[in-house]
Structures are given as C-alpha cells and as structure tokens.
Amino acid sequence: MLQVKNLNASFGEFALKNISFSLAHRERLGILGESGSGKSLLSQVILGLATPSKLSGEILFENRVILGDLRGTKATSTANNPVTNPATNIAQSSYAKDLPHLRGRHIAYIPQSPLNALNPLHTIQKQIGEMFAIHKEYAKSAKERETLIDEALHKVGLPKQLKSRFPHELSGGQRQRALIAMMSVLRPKVLICDEPTTALDASLQRQILDLLLGFSEVGLVMISHDWGVMRHCVENLIVMKDGQIVQKGKINEIMKNVARKNLRQSTVQNMVAKNTKNEAHSQNLATNQNLASQNPSKNQNPHQNHAYTELLLESLHLPRNTHTPSAEQILTLRGVGISYEKKSFFSRKSSTQALRGVDLVLHSGECLGVIGESGSGKSSLALGILGLIEHSGEIALKSSLGKSSATNETSTPSVASTANLPSTANATSALNMSNVSAQILPPKKRDKHFTQCVQIVFQDALSALNPRFCVFEILLEALEDLPKSVSKGSADKEQAKSAKLAKITELLKSVGLSPSFLYRYPESLSGGQAQRVCIARALAKNPKILLLDEPTSALDKSAQKEILELLLELQKTLGLSYIFISHDLAVIEAMCHSVIVLADLSKVLESSQNSLDNGVAKSSADRSSVDRNRETSQAQSSAKSVVAMGGVVIESGRVDEVFAHPKHTYTKSLLQAQL
Numbered sequence: 001m002l003q004v005k006n007l008n009a010s011f012g013e014f015a016l017k018n019i020s021f022s023l024a025h026r027e028r029l030g031i032l033g034e035s036g037s038g039k040s041l042l043s044q045v046i047l048g049l050a051t052p053s054k055l056s057g058e059i060l061f062e063n064r065v066i067l068g069d070l071r072g073t074k075a076t077s078t079a080n081n082p083v084t085n086p087a088t089n090i091a092q093s094s095y096a097k098d099l100p101h102l103r104g105r106h107i108a109y110i111p112q113s114p115l116n117a118l119n120p121l122h123t124i125q126k127q128i129g130e131m132f133a134i135h136k137e138y139a140k141s142a143k144e145r146e147t148l149i150d151e152a153l154h155k156v157g158l159p160k161q162l163k164s165r166f167p168h169e170l171s172g173g174q175r176q177r178a179l180i181a182m183m184s185v186l187r188p189k190v191l192i193c194d195e196p197t198t199a200l201d202a203s204l205q206r207q208i209l210d211l212l213l214g215f216s217e218v219g220l221v222m223i224s225h226d227w228g229v230m231r232h233c234v235e236n237l238i239v240m241k242d243g244q245i246v247q248k249g250k251i252n253e254i255m256k257n258v259a260r261k262n263l264r265q266s267t268v269q270n271m272v273a274k275n276t277k278n279e280a281h282s283q284n285l286a287t288n289q290n291l292a293s294q295n296p297s298k299n300q301n302p303h304q305n306h307a308y309t310e311l312l313l314e315s316l317h318l319p320r321n322t323h324t325p326s327a328e329q330i331l332t333l334r335g336v337g338i339s340y341e342k343k344s345f346f347s348r349k350s351s352t353q354a355l356r357g358v359d360l361v362l363h364s365g366e367c368l369g370v371i372g373e374s375g376s377g378k379s380s381l382a383l384g385i386l387g388l389i390e391h392s393g394e395i396a397l398k399s400s401l402g403k404s405s406a407t408n409e410t411s412t413p414s415v416a417s418t419a420n421l422p423s424t425a426n427a428t429s430a431l432n433m434s435n436v437s438a439q440i441l442p443p444k445k446r447d448k449h450f451t452q453c454v455q456i457v458f459q460d461a462l463s464a465l466n467p468r469f470c471v472f473e474i475l476l477e478a479l480e481d482l483p484k485s486v487s488k489g490s491a492d493k494e495q496a497k498s499a500k501l502a503k504i505t506e507l508l509k510s511v512g513l514s515p516s517f518l519y520r521y522p523e524s525l526s527g528g529q530a531q532r533v534c535i536a537r538a539l540a541k542n543p544k545i546l547l548l549d550e551p552t553s554a555l556d557k558s559a560q561k562e563i564l565e566l567l568l569e570l571q572k573t574l575g576l577s578y579i580f581i582s583h584d585l586a587v588i589e590a591m592c593h594s595v596i597v598l599a600d601l602s603k604v605l606e607s608s609q610n611s612l613d614n615g616v617a618k619s620s621a622d623r624s625s626v627d628r629n630r631e632t633s634q635a636q637s638s639a640k641s642v643v644a645m646g647g648v649v650i651e652s653g654r655v656d657e658v659f660a661h662p663k664h665t666y667t668k669s670l671l672q673a674q675l
Helices: 040-045 124-134 141-157 158-166 174-186 203-214 226-234 279-283 283-295 307-314 379-384 448-453 471-480 493-510 528-537 555-574 587-592 601-613 620-639 655-660 663-674
Strands: 001-009 014-023 028-032 056-063 064-067 107-111 188-192 218-223 236-243 243-248 257-260 269-273 329-342 348-361 367-371 393-398 455-457 544-547 576-579 594-600 647-654
Touching: 001 040, 014 040, 014 243, 028 226, 028 329, 040 107, 040 188, 040 218, 056 279, 107 174, 124 158, 124 226, 141 158, 174 203, 174 528, 203 218, 203 226, 203 663, 218 226, 218 620, 236 307, 283 348, 307 555, 329 379, 329 576, 348 379, 348 576, 348 594, 367 379, 367 393, 379 455, 379 544, 379 576, 379 587, 448 455, 448 528, 455 493, 455 528, 471 528, 493 528, 528 555, 555 587, 576 663, 587 655, 594 601, 594 655, 594 663, 647 655, 647 663
Parallel strands: 028 218, 028 236, 107 188, 188 218, 348 647, 367 576, 367 594, 455 544, 544 576
Antiparallel strands: 001 014, 001 056, 056 064, 236 243, 257 269, 329 348, 329 393, 594 647
C-alpha cells in the first residue's frame, strides 16, 4: 500500500540515507530509534511536510508515485515562466498537487504533542470540521459533517458534548483522543503516529494504544523510542540510527531474547532481557555498533541482532538501587492538603482540590517513589514541599538540615510518627481527612537555608533552562544565591571568579559533562545533556534532598538509563535523599526503596463502588475510610464549589511489597496497565 524506495534526503548536516520499506494493508509497522535518529523526519518527508535541500528516491501510495527523483527533471522557458533550477524538494516537485489530496484523506498523521498540534483559539468541533473544508468531496452537507464528527468522537471514547470545548479545557488524554478523532474522521488508509503516548501515564498510554489498534482496517506506522509500545502494537519493526535503517524484522524475532516476566512477582508485565549473551559481548557493544553503523546495509546473520539494536535492548536493564537508607527521618509531611483558588469576575470563587491529607516520611539516604495517574497531585506535592503553592497541614524539615521547619504550625518530626512510610498499615489512614482540609493556610516563606537543603529537578529540562543563558551563566546564577561564605571564597574579585569557575567545572564533572559544555546554550543540548545541567544546577547549593519530578519521562531509553545511573552514583557519593515522582513503574521499581500511590478521590470511590458491585469483599476499615472521605467531600461541596475531589494516598510501603501484593484495586489496575 505504501512503498518507500531508496529515499535520500539532506537537511544541512543531517541526511536520511537509503531508506526503503513497505507497508501492507492492515499491517502494523514500528519505527524505533533514539532521539535524533531521523524517525520523525522520515514521516514528514513521506507527507511532504519537510523540504530537504537534496532529494532522491521514490515514495508510492497504492502504486501511484507521489514523490520521485527530480534531479533529471527538465525545465522549459516561456514568457511567463523563465528557466529555473530543477526542483529539489517536495514543495516544488510536480507531485505536490497530489499531496494535499492524500494528506488527511488517505494518509493521516498524528504528531507527538497534541497541545501544540491543536489550535488554542478554536473548538474541537471546528478543528475536526477543517478536515471537511480541505476535502470537500467527503461530506457536502453541514448535517452530514456534524454526524461524522459525533461518530469520530464516539469512536475514540469522547462524549459529543466535548466538541464545544477548547484544547486547554481538556486533559492530556482527552486532547490526544480529540487529535485521533480529527485524523480518523475521513477514514484514512494509512495512519502515521509519532510518539502518540509520550509523557502520558501508564493507564492513559494503554488506552490510547488500544484505541489506535482498534482501527483494524488501517495500515499503522508507529514511531517511538519505547520497546514496550512497540511490543504491544506492532508486528514488524524498523530500527533507525543516524538517518539510516540498521535492522528490519519481526518484532518477536528481534526481541526473542527479551522475556516478559512479572515485575518483582507482581501483576505488572515488564520486559527484562535474559542474560544469554556473555559479558565480553556486552562490553564490546559500543565498539561493535560504531563499526557496524559504517556499513548498515551489509547483510547480517538473520538470527542475530544488529549491535545498535542490542544496545537499545540493553537499555531495558535499569540499574538497581542497592544503597541502604538509615532510620533517620529528615522530612515529614502530616495531613498536607493543596487546593487551587479559581476567581471569576461574574461568578463566585471556586477551588480545585489537588491533594488531601497526605502523610509521608523521608529517611536519610532513601529514595521515595510517588506514583499515580495524571491529575492525582504528584507535581502539586513537590510544589507544596517547596512552598511554591499554598498548603494545609504540616511540612517539617529536620533542624540539623535546615534552620527552621517549613510548616504551617510549629512542630518537629517524631521518630514514632504515624506516617512512617515503610509501614503499610497507614495506607488507608491518609484517606481520613477529618479536621485537616478545613484549614487552608499559606505556608511560611522558605528561607535560603531551606532552599539550600531541598532542591527540585523538573520534568522538561529544556523548558526549565533559560534559553538566553549559556551553561556557565545558568550554574553561576545558582551559585550567586548561596551564602557569602560559600559563593565568595575570597575578597579579591579575581580569586572569587576563579573559584566560581572551578566550582562550576566541578559541578559539570560531577554530572558527567566536560568543560566544553560551559558556553553552550540549551538549544544545542540533547535531552539527556540538558537534564544533566538541571541536576548540576540543583547540586550547586549542596542540598540533602532532591525532588525529582519525572526526570526521565521525556528521554529515550538509553538516555534514561544514563540519568538513573548518574542519580544513583550521586546518592552514593553525596548521601542524597530523593522523592522520585514518575508514572514509569519500571523506573520506580529500580530506583526506589519505598513508594506511595496517589489517586484522585473520585477514582478511589469509583473503584471501591465497582469492587462492591462485583461482589469483591472489602474490609470494614477501608469502607469506613472511604465513607469518611465521601462525607468530607459533601461537606466541602456545600461550603464551597469544589471542582475536583483531590489526590489521596491509597497505599504505601516497601516498593517490592506494594508491587508484588497490591491491596487496593486502583493500585492493581495501575500496575496492570504498565506495558
């Protein structure tokens, strides 16, 4: 149905080289590779959305040439059309007339970020309707178009009432579904999906992928760096590196040495590679991939993977945290609640509840994981600890780490705290919101000593770095905030400047970056390099606690593994404690000693109701806890308009215990959703 033959396309220093593959009717084909391998660029060339400086080869759709080698095209001169150079890109080619007719109607494209792809000024209905404006022959009457829009929304699991909303009024999963509805409304024959589930939690990821697989009559091209997505979705796989195809084959054959086994004997199915290769082969993978990449077209043993493919498979082996935390409690949260006030000129105030009654204890040298679906309050928890948003309840830092407690009420952590994280007996106690959420006070301003002890690493490294600052200036800014005794080693300015340069160079070295990165700007950094700079900036203040908010979710698997190894090394050498927020359960299992599970209270109640409806036995303690929260929610709703019910801790304990024997039905469903 779709054929690409000997495609070569140059874009400055980067080029697609000798790309050839075919897609049959109803086939599911995956294109896998690291960032910068040319996966997305290839899809844009197929659709005519890129303009290479040099182009050769052919692209055919249903045996019709839609792109050809134009280097031999002859140009004739007329009075109105003087002779020009031969066309060398898609926009100038003689096939450009066919591309607008094919795009959307026969070959549809789902880009990576739905928030960027959707127009913020138009409703969902208007944006889906634009497909009919381009392809007028598909639906002529307004009534017919509206019917098709409703059918498309229904097929992706969205109520038709949402079509009048704007993109910012939808959740991440709803925006992705709306984009799929837009691309599928004309019933295309080929669907190209570019990282459609990046940054989505496990539950939403599986829902979106199952939705795409539901288009059984469509030829599917899935672009991703995630092996789990590939194994779940595709039959055949293409592996790309530096603009070249280094391997093709059946996904089961390529991953024949990768077994799906239970994650710590839990209900989660995860991919863990078997140790079938000897150690010498593993150590030489990096060398072999460089040698093999010089001649990727060379015939290889069909029963043996390309060295680069093996390197990607090795990224499934996540490093394990073998560090043993102490019993010393350094950060305590008791009954922490967070809500966002929403003001309107024409209506009364309302609030969105983000968190309810969160209890946790972080021990010295511990890595505490926080998991949950989108909207469960994970990031709000981190912002509340830092004092960037208002919170109720109590947040206490051990006095030996900071000058004073960062709390709403004077308190010191107790060794016998009821929020002791390793104890799973308190999993349901966090649901009891009596006498907590009614009191919402602004937190005390965090002083410099507190911010020196507690730092954060954000999810999107490139967005977190000032694009106008080079790496040196970014790290220098962090050092300027230190006490004078730390930032100024000498009264002499030159000596102080030299001391800062030495300190910044040392910071870069600690995160695995050379001094050559000092004067590079964020735009010139890869995702992994940018995240290393963010970690270095957080380390500038010599903190004891790092809040890691999805630090690897935007990275490909190999870069993810490198960052995790770096974090483990820093914890070992600097004695750091981590609060690790992630939706990737494999990362949490590898990195964390303990874990808490956050869920929106409405989903907890729904899950509990479903369990009761299905005849599942539920303990009286759990039932009374849920009832108390229902009563609390009703009381709050009568006093103030509450938009959301807020995240609660439904389960906590040692990570191996929670993953192997989850007690709550919500936790079980979250674990089962992991690919």
